[in-house]
Amino acid sequence: MTSSTSWVPGVTPETPFSLANIPFGVISTKDNPTLRPAVAIGSHALDLKALDEGVSLGEIVAELKGHEHVFQQTTLNAFAALGRPVHQQVRTALRDLLTAGSRHAAKLQENEELKQKALIPLSQVKMHMPMAIGDYTDFYAGYHHAFAVGSMFRGPAAALQPNYTHLPVGYHGRASSIVVSDTPVRRPWGQILLDPAAEPKQPTTAPCRRLDFELELGCFISTPSEQGTPVKIGEAEDHIFGYVLLNDWSARDIQSWEYVPLGPFNSKNFASTISPWVVLADALEPFRTKGIENTTPVQEYMKEDKAETAIDISLEVDITTPEGDTTTITRTSAKQLMWSFPQMIAHHTLGGCNMRTGDMLGSGTISGTEPGARGSLLELSEGGKKDVMLYGMDMRRFLKDGDTVTIRGVCGGSGERVGFGECAGRVYSAVQR
Amino acid sequence: MTSSTSWVPGVTPETPFSLANIPFGVISTKDNPTLRPAVAIGSHALDLKALDEGVSLGEIVAELKGHEHVFQQTTLNAFAALGRPVHQQVRTALRDLLTAGSRHAAKLQENEELKQKALIPLSQVKMHMPMAIGDYTDFYAGYHHAFAVGSMFRGPAAALQPNYTHLPVGYHGRASSIVVSDTPVRRPWGQILLDPAAEPKQPTTAPCRRLDFELELGCFISTPSEQGTPVKIGEAEDHIFGYVLLNDWSARDIQSWEYVPLGPFNSKNFASTISPWVVLADALEPFRTKGIENTTPVQEYMKEDKAETAIDISLEVDITTPEGDTTTITRTSAKQLMWSFPQMIAHHTLGGCNMRTGDMLGSGTISGTEPGARGSLLELSEGGKKDVMLYGMDMRRFLKDGDTVTIRGVCGGSGERVGFGECAGRVYSAVQR
Incomplete structure (x- = not known):
């Protein structure tokens, strides 16, 4: 962590984009519609394409040369494909450029023309998908969520399958429909059982009535692994680029009808939203902590040599109604996971499945144990049976058209916050058929 | 169908790559390691990059210009992204170029230099992945397979879930590990229950003991669809580029432990093999036939206006032992599907999931009803309980290291065959740990 200050105007103590962070994203501007990499500092984006053209980053970071x-x-x-040591050095060099009184600060700070070009207020920036995602895998490592939802679908006795504590349960998700924060999300149509108790079961094709969010953390792969070669648990972190907030939108009524025996499909593949800034793995190092304890001895290939394998990111979920009223309905932490991302990678590649640069792993829904710490409306409304109270005497069991769901996540104290910004999506009405 | 003959030497009546076919693939050669598109004709590949440089295909096919x-x-x-009308015209033009006495034949036939460069014996060609696959979805439309396997996993009464005849059950697969025919496949490690009956259940990490193949048809998407906008059943065919044979290798012991509640994961994601030549949708039009009848009325969005929505491709599976002996263990037809690819596309996009060019849909395992018509060893060996006899008194329940599985598929009669060539993969021993 750093207590240095930045010379960039407007880097307030409360910004999630402090010098301790330096997250990477992809921007465009009205003047320059070309998509290009940038980092966030306070209320500005630093355009790395423009910066490199001005200061030759390869001269500052030797490993970047060429x-x-x-x-x-x-x-x-x-x-991302350059690997973690290079990410580390580039992040350090950029921090140096942005720190008041540092070795390289003058290169940017005193170059008015370059500053004008490269340092852009976030309000003037359009954010894009930070990565081209090859494969998206969604895990189910949020024990409290898995238990709560399993109880609803199968009763508390069979809530968790016997495999749950032996391996990080996961499934392949849909990459094509992952969108960046602020992209509209259309309510999906689907096959729904209006009367689940009736026999024979007769589905109806209708817009989803139980539209939900899922609070998750997404993890991006940096360097690829080879097909046929498992990634050892001790080397898994070398393959992690960084993290984003993830809302894995879910259509609960579609899900309960379709999910046996091969898992969720249309109930998940209509959209998943990610926050636009990738917080690098190194920026989150200081916030390591213990995850949910697994009392089952894990198989050798997933044994970690450190105890602190989770990350203590404070997470919040807001619902903003069509009327514009906002209520924070969830407060929890990313430490509420029973499996770590290195364990997920070691398990995912155990059989030889290869990872590619840009692949994304979702943590699974993150829920705490308290009623106000649950990462989905399914849990907050106890299976759609209880109203979740919103500001102004409004209430929800599931999402209404016009609702906006916003996830925020941040680590660290005033002046040195490492935050993700927002992962937001507004629900639009189902398409007319 | 055509009864024309090609001027290209060696186009025998039995070739799967007759003038009626013209499948597309990606090749390289020793002399020219650049990957480039080609079509197959008899025992030759026609290099489309070289051909276009020689004859300007845009002059022959107006829609290709630019x-x-x-x-x-x-x-x-x-x-593929150019859309079906262009594929149709290009295929017709190429057929014309290759047909004896046709309008454009001389352009290639009498240009010795170009012929030398563009017409390459298949024996000198290395085949590559024909498409960059964005997302891979595997359906489960082979009713006889689903019933047989469901019976083994859950008993015959619960073999098929109530949803099976209402929607094409499918799940998201892994795109990164799809490989082209002849790529070695390593036996995966995984978590396995050596004693499934013991309580509490205690998995072991070990190489898969029940390695299997799955006989499937793969379908490639040509033009994309927009997120939030379902593809109407009547328009679904416009999004189909063509088909390949698909072996969705499966680790049955890993699968039975991991698959609840979110579906197969490591049991499938270590490798899937496809045949290298994409047979265009138009080439298969003459072989339309009825699929497996679904007596359940389907929802409006999946109602088709024609009865013949399956394709009658004769399919065979060979096992070649490490000693080099080959036995054909499966003979069936691709018509053994209860859901058509247009229905799969309509269902997949119902909630707004977008399709991208190069996405692949798998049919699910194709099995007939006869004992020798089953598309997996799991079925042929009746759940691993019965030996499958091979040539020379050898036998298998599941695959041994050194075994090669080869799928072949062909339509049509002598002189006008439309075939896929081979989808082959040899099993290599599990990695040492």
């Missing part, structure tokens, strides 16, 4: 083209790309994939 | 760069690509995605 790879400067990564900042000419429209995604962060090429940068 | 898009000739699609033949400079290392995958077929750009060509």
Whole structure:
């Protein structure tokens, strides 16, 4: 952590984008519609394409030399593929450039023309998908969520399958429909059982009536692994680029009808929203903590040599109604996971499945144990049976058209916050058929 | 169908790559390691990059003009994205170029230099992945397979879930590990219950003991669809580029432990093999037939206006032992599906999930009703309880290291066959740990 201050105007103590963070994203502006990499500092984006053209980052970071083209790309994939040591050095160098009185600060601070070009108020920036995502895998590592939801679908006795504490249960998700924060989300149509008790079961095709969010953490893969070669648990962290907030929108009524025997499909694949800034793994190192204890001895290939394998990110979920009233309905922490991302990677590759740069792993829904700490409306409304109270005597069991769900996540104290910004999506009415 | 003959030497009546076919693939050669599109004709590949440089395909196919760069690509995605009318015209023009005495034949036939360069014996060609696959979805439309396997996992009474005849059950698969025919496949490690009856259940980490193949048909998407906008059943065929044979390798012991509640994961994601030549949808039009009848009335969005929505492709599976002996263990037809690819597309996009060029849909395992018509060893060995006899008194319940599984598929009669060539993969021993 750092207690240095930035010379960039408007870096307040409460910004999630302090010098301790330096998250990476992809921006465009009205003047320059070209998609290009940037980092966030306070209320500004630092355009890395413009910066590199001005100061030759390869001169500052030796390991970057010959790879400067990564900042000419429209995604962060090429940068991510350079590997963690390079990310570390680039992040350190950028922090140095942005720190008041540091060795390289003058290169940008005193170059008015470059500053004008490269330092852009976030309000003037459009954010894009930070990565081209190859495969998306969604895990189910949030024990409290898995238990609560399993209880609803199968009763508390069979809530968790016997495999749950032996392996990180996961499934392949849909990559094509992952969108960046602020992209509208259309309520899906689907097959729904209006009367689940009736026999024979007769589905109806209708707009989803039980539209939900899921509070998750997303993890991006940096360097690829080879097909046929498992990633060892001790090397898994070398393959992690960074993290984003993830809302894995879910259609509960579609899900309960379709999910046996091969898992969720249309109930999940209509949209997943991610926050636009990728917080690098190194920026989150200081916030390591213990996750949910697993009392079952884990198989050798998932044994970690450190106890602190979770990350203590404070997470909040807001619902903003069509009328514009906002209520924070969930407060929890990303430490509420029973499996770590290195364990997920070790398990995912155990059989030889290869990872590619840009692949994304979702944590599964993160829920605490308290009533106000649950990461989905399904849990908050106890299976759609209880109203969740919102500001102004409004209430929800599931999402209404016009609702906006906003996830926020932040670590660290005043002046050195490492935050994700927002992962927001507004629900639009189902398409007319 | 055509009864014309080709001027290309060696186009025998039995070739799967007759003038009636013209399948597209991606090749390289020793002399020219650049990946480039080609079509197959008899025992030759016609290099489309070289051909276009020689005859300007845009002059022959007006709709291609300005898009000739699609033949400079290392995958077929750009060509596929041009849409079905263009595929149709290009295929017709190429057939014309290759037909004895046709209008344009001389352009290639009498150009010795171009012929030398563009017409390459298949024996000198290395095949590559034809498409960059965005998302891979595996359906479960083979009713006889679903029933047989469901019976083994859950007993015959609960073999098929109530949803099976109402929607094409499917799940998201892994795109990164899809490989082209002849790529070695490593036996996966995984978590396995050696004694499934023991309580509490205690898995072991070990190489898969029940390695299996799955006989499937793969379907590639050509033009994309928009997120939030369902593809209407009547328009679904416009989004189909073509088909390949697909072996969705499966680790049955890993699968039975991991698959609840979110579906198969490591049991499937270590590898899937496809045949290298994409047979265009138009080439298969003459072989339309009825699929497996679904007596349940389907929802409006999946109602088709024609009865013949399946394709009668004769399918065979061979096992070749490490000693080199080959036995054909499966003979069936691709018509053994209860859901059509247009129905799969309509259902997949019902909630607004978008399709991208190069996405692949798997049919699910194709099995007939006869004992020798089953598309997996799990079925052939009746759940691993019965030996499958091979040539020379050898036998299998599941695959041994060194075994090669080869799928073949062909339609049509002598002189006008439309075939896929081979989808082959040899099993290598599990990695040492």
